[in-house]
Amino acid sequence: MAQFAVIGLGRFGSTASLELLRLGHQVLGVDADAKYINRLADKLSYAVIADATDEQALAELDLLRYEAVLVATGENLEASILCVLHLKNLGVQQIWVKATSKSHHTILSRLGVSRIIHPEEEMGIKVAQALNYPMVNQYLTLGNNQYLVEIALIARLDGITLSDLLGDATHFTKAVLVKRREQLFSPVAENFVLKSGDSLVLAGTLSILKTLAPRLV
Template identity: 60%
Template structure:
């Protein structure tokens, strides 16, 4: 279990906070609006009404006990930048920032934060991948041209082996894991037989996965 601080509880910030709570972590929510603080006080581990651009106020929050501080103030670029700068000045090491534009990204990148997030852009890419690969449930880019996709096994592939599904792509596309109900299989030989409703995780380049796609529809 880790502890996170989320600054700015708009739609993005509260969604991230509640999901972290759901995953078993603890979350301190920080927002300037008392109405928002009151609304989510019972949902988060701790709720603080605070101007996150005020270094003095931030020093009272013991932010270095957080694994990550997420600045989720994407809509108000000035407030986001001032909060990020204040976090750097009080010595917070691991800062993630939501950026709402290229200009926002450019300025934040000069502050030396750990990660810059573009939620709308990243979601747009995920939607495009879902449209391009309708058989894919989830899609994750690993960088360096590699992607992981989650594929539900349809009835036509029932009984097919990993080797039969991958065929000429063996060694290029890797079968990482098969989920079968509550059970997971990670040691997947070429003779591992797939069953209807299994979920298969594959890793490969976009071109290789696209080449494979017609077999999985």
């Protein structure tokens, strides 16, 4: 169990806070608006009304003991930047920040935050990918155009071997694991026989993974 602080408890910040709690972590929620604090006070590990643009107020929260601080006050660019500057001055190392524009992103990049998040953009990409490749349950970008994708095997593919499924892409794609109900199979040999309902996790470049899409529907 880790401890995280979330500054700004609007829709994005509150959703992130509740998910962290569901995952078994402790969460400090911070917001200047009492209505947001009151709405989540009974659910959060700790809830504090504080002005994130006030460095002294942030200092009193002892944020250095948290694994990371998520700044979710993206709607107010000035407040977001001031908050990040104060966190930097206080010595907080892991700072994740919600950005709402390219200029906001540019400034945060110059400030050297740990990660910049674009919720609407990232969700839009995931929705588009889901519409384009409905057989893909999950995907994760690894950088440098490398991806991990989880694919649900349909009934038509029952009994096919991994090598037959991948075809020419076998040498350019790595099968990371197969999930079959409670069982996990890894490594996955080329002659492994797949079954309907299996979840196949593949790693490879986006271009190679795209060539597999017609075989999976």
